[in-house]
Amino acid sequence: MADTCFLGQGFSTLVGLLLLPFGSLAASQIEVTVENFLRVLTGRIPSSTPRSKRLLSDDRSNILIYMTGHGGNGFLKFQDSEEITNIELADAFEQMWQKRRYNELLFIIDTCQGASMYERFYSPNIMALASSQVGEDSLSHQPDPAIGVHLMDRYTFYVLEFLEEINPASQTNMNDLFQVCPKSLCVSTPGHRTDLFQRDPKNVLITDFFGSVRKVEITTETISLQPDSGIMESSYKKDLMDEELMEPLKYAEQLPVAQIIHQKPKLKDWHPPGGFILGLWALIIMVFFKTYGIKHMKFIF
């Protein structure tokens, strides 16, 4: 499930639950790597990245980060080939704080030994929730009888059930979220960390993070403009004339496929031999000298 950690939807065995819609960064599976994740958080992306793949937050944004998948003591698995450690995550949050890329941050993690992931945070205004303590495993919810695999984890299931009852005007606070999924239901002990957060959790509304509520003001003043009626007629006529005089469209050169197919392979740059080759040759030379004897080498070997 780590590969879909950017999208905002979850599935369960019941008919699909609807989450409150919040802005999402769309990312396809090949792009979900540790490096890309850290780049999105810290903002260190190449300038060619489009707006939809950037985290355009400023010092007044509240950010929600939800991670789930397989994990262990101090790490989380990404796409079965990489890991992200708790220290890297803590450093990424510190860099976000230094550049004021968040106002408040809520971090929810649902993996085995999830509490180890938030132990190393040291930046202010972070609240963290985890599904299990260090040494415990997070378990999954019941399997889907049609497919035969487990589709959801227990902690996530109960959190989603809790969030279903929240509407944009709700006054539920974070203390209620901490009570979700006690040990009797979840088998593991959920944990939370609020010492870095400046506000008291009971004053923090769920909708601060889940609701996308914006600050608005009523506009009470206007400026006075003088209507200019003379120019209007001429501009209308000009638009009509523009439409008639449009030239036939020209199309750009299509891809020169013939040239590409017959391309010669590029000469690769020469690199000096790597460590393995050097070590192998060093071994061979040592054996050679040992056999044919340089006598004072005997003292060493």
Next chain:
Amino acid sequence: MAAPGAAATDLEVVRGKRAALFFAAVVIVLGLPLWWKTTETYRAPLPYSQISGLNSLQLRLMVPVTVVFTQESVPLDDQEKLPFTVVHEREIPLKYKLKIKCRFQKAYRRALDHEEEALSLGSIQEAETMFAEPSEQAEGSLTVYVISEHSSLLPQDMMSYIGPKRMAVVRGIMHREAFNIIGRRVIQVAQAMSLTEDVLAAALADHLPEDKWSSDKRRPLKSSLGYEITFSLLNPDPKSHDVHWDIEGAVRRYVQPFLNALRAVGNFSVDSQILYYAVLGVNPRFDPASSSYYLAAHSLPHVINPVESRLGSSAASLYPVLNFLLYVPELAHSPLYIQDKDGAPVATNAFHSPRWGGIMVYNVDPKAYNGSELPVRVKVDMVRVMEVFLAQLRLLFGIAQPQLPPKCLFSGPKSEGIMSWELDRLLWARSVENLATATTTLTSLAQLLGKISNIVIKDDVASEVYRAVAAVQKAAEELASGHLASAFVASQEAVTSSERAFFDPSLLHLLYFPDDQKFAIYIPLFLPMAVPILLSLFKIFLETRKSWKKPEKID
């Protein structure tokens, strides 16, 4: 026979010892430093001392004011003293690490003939047209004309006048302390037109501790190199309303002059779109008393997000986007009014959200429905719409109402919608904000490099940092000498360079390796080499100790 053999083995042993010592020496003297140097992260040198020096930078904002005295404004013996210069400086009390001092440099002089003529006309408007731009005044500077106490240029009860083009008029006085009294009045007027504490507090709002979140301070957009303004027409019910709006003409006539006046602040690009079947996310309620529909004030915050995803702002440029939406409600929900928190309908029927944009609801004239079949043709009155949108644009940029001195006549903005000295105030605020941001970015970068040890600093990142530091210092110098335009440009360059250095993609911290993994990598490489060397050294040491002890035994 034993002696030469023993001597030969002795020689061999000595040679062996020397070889072992040489090996050990090479490893320790050459190998260890080489390994250390090649495995450390590359850091190009940065001006850390200069960066920490930026924190104690003292900003001096100078406003050059020219005070022109007409003939009867002050007593004769005072007039003899002209021309001379007076400086008035005071510190702005803000809880911020940069000290800011505000300095008004008043150059007093006598009026020239054409100025005397203009100021003796009947009304202030005529005088202003006489002054029509012989030379455009530099940004940041002001001119104050002192007229006689009984002049009829201003209405009798008004002591001063602030005009739209960096010009003000103040009444003189025939008194011994004339210059002091007039000096104070001039300062009051000049402060209203340039720098007061609230302008700087609003600029530095992000950097000051939050003791009070007044809405004025939270509203302005962050300073940026350019802005993208999008006008959208939302028509949720095209079957009933066939809406036409002449947006191109309106932009050309009303918005473009405003943006041209703001040209110094950044690059603006304007686009527009029409969205069909786009509804607001909130259901309006019916009010039987006025038989109309209304949106209550507490439901307004939930309107924006459902609509934002349809606006296509993600396809726009990388500059911050300001969205202005014009919503024509459906026939079933017409007419639709916005209510403020007291339940009264809002006159403009519009609301705005800081750093995002504004929404206005445009109700179709009920007379248009008479007798015609659906869809009804609706022609939007662009003047009314643009009045509201430009007012919202002003608020979003942070151009607020100035604090006027008492008994001051104030003429509103001219046709562009913004006065020249309002632009100056914006430039002052933006320059200070840019300098604060650049300083914070550079300091944060230096702190980060101290805290996280595995970040690489390449040479081009280092050169950006040097450029940013130089630009901050230049901007501070230009502000102190009163050149607002060049100071603003330098401050923008400082922000761009520092952001580019901080957000360079190469600064991503290298992956962290826990200590046990580091051991696991190095031990197979170094242990086979180190064990023979260490063992041989140990052997040499033991033998040397034995040979020292031997002479003692014999003795």
